[in-house]
Amino acid sequence: MHPLIQKYKLDSIFLPLVAIVITCVFWYAIAGKSVVTEKVDDFGDKVKITKREGLSADLPTPVETWTASKPYIVEPFAKRGELDQGILRFTWMSLVLVAQGYLIALVIGTPVGFFLGLSKQFTKAFDPIIQVLRPVSPLAWLPLGMILFSGVKIVNADGRTTFGASDAAALFTIAICAMWPTVMNTAVGVRAVPVDYLNVAKVLKLSKWKTLWKVLVPATLPYMFTGFRLSLGIAWLVIVAVEMLTGRPGVGGFLWQQYNANSYAHIILCILTIGVIGYVLDRLMSVVEGRFKTA
Amino acid sequence: MPLIEIKGASKGYGHNGSRSEVLKNINLSVEEGEFVVIVGYSGSGKSTLINLISGLVKPDAGEALIEGRKITEPGPDRGLVFQNYSLLPWLTVEENIALAVDEVFKEWTPKQRKEHVAKHIAMVKLSHAAHKLPKELSGGMRQRVSVARTLAMNPKVLLMDEPLSALDALTRATLQDEISEIWQSNKTTVIWITNDPDEAILVADKVIPLLPTAPATLGEPMLIDLERPRDRRSINHDPKFKKLRTQLITTLLDAKGRTKSKATMKLTLPDILPEDITNKNALPFLNRGGPKRRNADKREEVEVTA
Numbered sequence: 001m002h003p004l005i006q007k008y009k010l011d012s013i014f015l016p017l018v019a020i021v022i023t024c025v026f027w028y029a030i031a032g033k034s035v036v037t038e039k040v041d042d043f044g045d046k047v048k049i050t051k052r053e054g055l056s057a058d059l060p061t062p063v064e065t066w067t068a069s070k071p072y073i074v075e076p077f078a079k080r081g082e083l084d085q086g087i088l089r090f091t092w093m094s095l096v097l098v099a100q101g102y103l104i105a106l107v108i109g110t111p112v113g114f115f116l117g118l119s120k121q122f123t124k125a126f127d128p129i130i131q132v133l134r135p136v137s138p139l140a141w142l143p144l145g146m147i148l149f150s151g152v153k154i155v156n157a158d159g160r161t162t163f164g165a166s167d168a169a170a171l172f173t174i175a176i177c178a179m180w181p182t183v184m185n186t187a188v189g190v191r192a193v194p195v196d197y198l199n200v201a202k203v204l205k206l207s208k209w210k211t212l213w214k215v216l217v218p219a220t221l222p223y224m225f226t227g228f229r230l231s232l233g234i235a236w237l238v239i240v241a242v243e244m245l246t247g248r249p250g251v252g253g254f255l256w257q258q259y260n261a262n263s264y265a266h267i268i269l270c271i272l273t274i275g276v277i278g279y280v281l282d283r284l285m286s287v288v289e290g291r292f293k294t295a
Numbered sequence: 296m297p298l299i300e301i302k303g304a305s306k307g308y309g310h311n312g313s314r315s316e317v318l319k320n321i322n323l324s325v326e327e328g329e330f331v332v333i334v335g336y337s338g339s340g341k342s343t344l345i346n347l348i349s350g351l352v353k354p355d356a357g358e359a360l361i362e363g364r365k366i367t368e369p370g371p372d373r374g375l376v377f378q379n380y381s382l383l384p385w386l387t388v389e390e391n392i393a394l395a396v397d398e399v400f401k402e403w404t405p406k407q408r409k410e411h412v413a414k415h416i417a418m419v420k421l422s423h424a425a426h427k428l429p430k431e432l433s434g435g436m437r438q439r440v441s442v443a444r445t446l447a448m449n450p451k452v453l454l455m456d457e458p459l460s461a462l463d464a465l466t467r468a469t470l471q472d473e474i475s476e477i478w479q480s481n482k483t484t485v486i487w488i489t490n491d492p493d494e495a496i497l498v499a500d501k502v503i504p505l506l507p508t509a510p511a512t513l514g515e516p517m518l519i520d521l522e523r524p525r526d527r528r529s530i531n532h533d534p535k536f537k538k539l540r541t542q543l544i545t546t547l548l549d550a551k552g553r554t555k556s557k558a559t560m561k562l563t564l565p566d567i568l569p570e571d572i573t574n575k576n577a578l579p580f581l582n583r584g585g586p587k588r589r590n591a592d593k594r595e596e597v598e599v600t601a
Contacts, residue, residue, distance in 0.1 A: 204395050204398045
């Protein structure tokens with residue numbers, strides 16, 4: 001490698017850039033290009049006919065994607081209409097929903113994990129149910145949520161529904177899908193608490209409550225945070241499906257709506273946004289996770 | 296009345312079929328203020344024996360008593376020092392000790408408890424490290440914290456389960472001296488378990504060998520009437536020390552010698568034979584012998600003694 005690159009550690013910037021360029025070239029190669037042909041029609045008039053040609057004729061090229069996405073990126077918080085807003089505004093809506101569902105997942109998942117880790121009987125009783133429910137797709141949960149919460153309707157002073165069945169179903173879906181990594185990791189963490197720590201608690205005759213908070217929870221925290229991080233990843237995965245199905249405004253909703261509106265460039269914009277935000281969330285969580293690593 | 300008494304206790308693990316008896320017919324009595332060391336081979340049931348007293352293990356037969364009452368569960372009157380320190384890694388030295396003190400002396404004022412903690416940290420000479428986490432301390436320092444935590448509970452008896460076996464020889468020597476110093480100043484009853492006969496004679500009033508018969512039994516107690524404080528440099532030349540040590544080691548070795556055991560061992564030979572390359576063929580890839588598996592284990596019976 002060139003010494004200059006080595007000196008400034010440019011390879012960590014340079015090599016990814018090379019990969020990005022290669023991907024874009026490949027993308028451009030398979031994308032459709034507009035070809036304009038002039039033709040004389042039946043009345044003798046000259047008309048321009050634009051046709052898209054290429055391996056995947058409808059796929060916009062990188063440049064077209066950028067031109068079409070520009071207004072959403074340069075004004076990320078603009079609100080031009082209910083379904084035409086800056087990309088970060090949509091992202092924010094999705095994040096709020098994810099945060100709510102994720103919190104519910106943690107609040108339910110962590111205690112369930114503790115019960116699973118602490119009691120063999122509890123594990124034996126509930127493990128089959130958990131193992132069966134765990135792999136179910138968010139797309140399958142959402143209709144069930146709709147049925148479960150069909151009666152939910154919170155109306156504000158103007159008579160508009162602020163929280164309806166679809167909102168409840170969305171939260172339900174995110175929570176139940178995102179819960180499992182937290183449940184499983186917490187259970188494993190509790191089982192992995194060294195016997196010596198528990199013996200210390202026994203010798204000191206700590207009460208059950210104190211043993212939980214002074215010994216079990218701190219000893220399990222690293223595992224719990226691994227679970228929390230995986231759960232957040234899943235919550236963010238689920239959001240797109242949920243928004244598509246319920247038609248809520250958000251990144252996923254925007255994506256689906258733009259597909260229906262034939263503006264394919266915006267789909268790519270949404271995918272990239274979802275990816276970047278997911279990556280950022282994961283990094284943030286792993287920083288927090290690193291803080292709680294004990295010994 | 297002795298402080299600690301074990302009467303005819305036996306303990307085994309496992310269920311019918313794969314059950315192994317660890318301890319059989321253990322009788323032990325420890326008077327208040329005594330420093331008793333139990334010496335035995337690794338894996339001979341020493342930890343099980345001390346856990347009978349700590350209450351973490353219940354005897355199958357017989358009983359363990361403290362001040363005439365039956366021991367049914369662990370409690371702070373029997374302070375246990377663990378072999379691997381068992382400090383909670385997310386608490387500092389001070390907090391680890393405070394956890395014990397706050398639990399045992401609930402009726403004290405916060406100020407009293409704080410002073411009590413500080414006193415015990417000073418006792419093991421760790422005042423400078425009071426706010427450090429266990430991972431920032433060396434092994435010897437961690438075990439000192441563990442001793443301080445246990446002593447801070449003001450236990451009636453201090454149970455030490457191979458407290459120094461995870462330390463290097465020099466740190467070990469320092470800690471042996473420190474712990475016997477602490478014992479001399481407050482005369483808490485100590486039951487110490489070790490696999491090192493020298494350590495036993497150096498610190499103890501009374502040494503009891505745990506004989507490695509299967510299941511293990513306690514041997515005759517030996518009184519160590521050496522002057523305190525014992526200086527480890529000169530004691531090596533003390534004829535009394537030498538005699539006691541020979542006696543102790545002989546007792547342990549004799550007991551081991553009586554329990555000859557036979558073991559079957561599977562000796563695995565390299566399971567491969569070289570490829571035969573004399574066979575040349577026009578289409579070698581069709582007819583390649585390749586290395587061959589010998590696929591035969593040779594079984595041998597080996598008698599293991601000592």
